[in-house]
Amino acid sequence: MEAYVLIKHLHMTAAYLTAGLFLLRVSLDALGKTGWRLTPLRWLPHINDSLLLVAALLLLALSGWMPGVHAWLTFKLVLLVGYILAGWVALRQGLAKPWRLLGALLALAQLAGIFFLAIHKPVF
Ligand code: HEM
Structure with a gap:
């Protein structure tokens, strides 16, 4: 059960980061600052989204949610x-x-x- 709570918090943290990182990239583009594609901001969201998904699959495996x-x-x-x-x-x-x-x-x-x-x- 403790593992479930831990993974759920990981999933939630990654979820809020997903929203934040998307808003940040869209805002930078809107301001004409497209150079973020040459920074870690290009790949950081992919790592975060992978974590989000792995945590989601673990939650499914550990719970009855289907x-x-x-x-x-x-x-x-x-x-x-x-x-x-x-x-x-x-x-x-x-x-x-x-x-x-x-x-x-x-x-x-x-x-x-x-x-x-x-x-x-x-x-x-
Ligand atoms: C952008 C994608 C996603 C976002 C933003 C997101 C967001 C969240 C948030 C905020 C919670 C916590 C809700 C609470 O306060 O109780 C949550 C829980 C959960 N999510 Fe996601 N999620 C995403 C994708 C997924 C996917 C792809 C799956 C499954 C395939 C999934 C399965 C779950 C499960 C099983 C829980 C735990 C429910 C519980 O025990 O209360 N999520 N998600």
């Missing part, structure tokens, strides 16, 4: 795919600004949905 059974988790995974796609659009340098802005807004909205589902675990 996508397909618990609707909040199913919807969380759907939103996660949407967040990844929208986030990709938001950070894509070659794309026109309106598309990137739309991508950023959709990514943030879906991220908010993920947090809502994770915290409240609504039963549908």
Whole structure:
């Protein structure tokens, strides 16, 4: 049980870092400071996201939570795919600004949905 709490805290820390690092990169791009791609900020989010996912899989292995059974988790995974796609659009340098802005807004909205589902675990 102690391990579960520890891993859940790791998962939560990585989740808040994911949101922070995404906001930081989108904000820097919006300010025209695209040089972050030449700094550790380019790969740090990938390491964090991998940690987030490994911790999530460990939580599933240690608990009774199951996508397909618990609707909040199913919807969380759907939103996660949407967040990844929208986030990709938001950070894509070659794309026109309106598309990137739309991508950023959709990514943030879906991220908010993920947090809502994770915290409240609504039963549908
Ligand atoms: C961007 C992606 C994700 C974010 C931002 C996120 C966020 C969170 C947060 C904030 C919590 C803690 C909720 C609380 O306060 O009780 C949580 C818990 C949890 N998450 Fe995630 N999560 C993400 C991805 C995933 C994925 C991909 C899975 C599973 C495949 C997953 C499975 C879980 C489980 C099982 C819990 C523990 C539920 C509990 O015992 O209360 N998460 N998540």
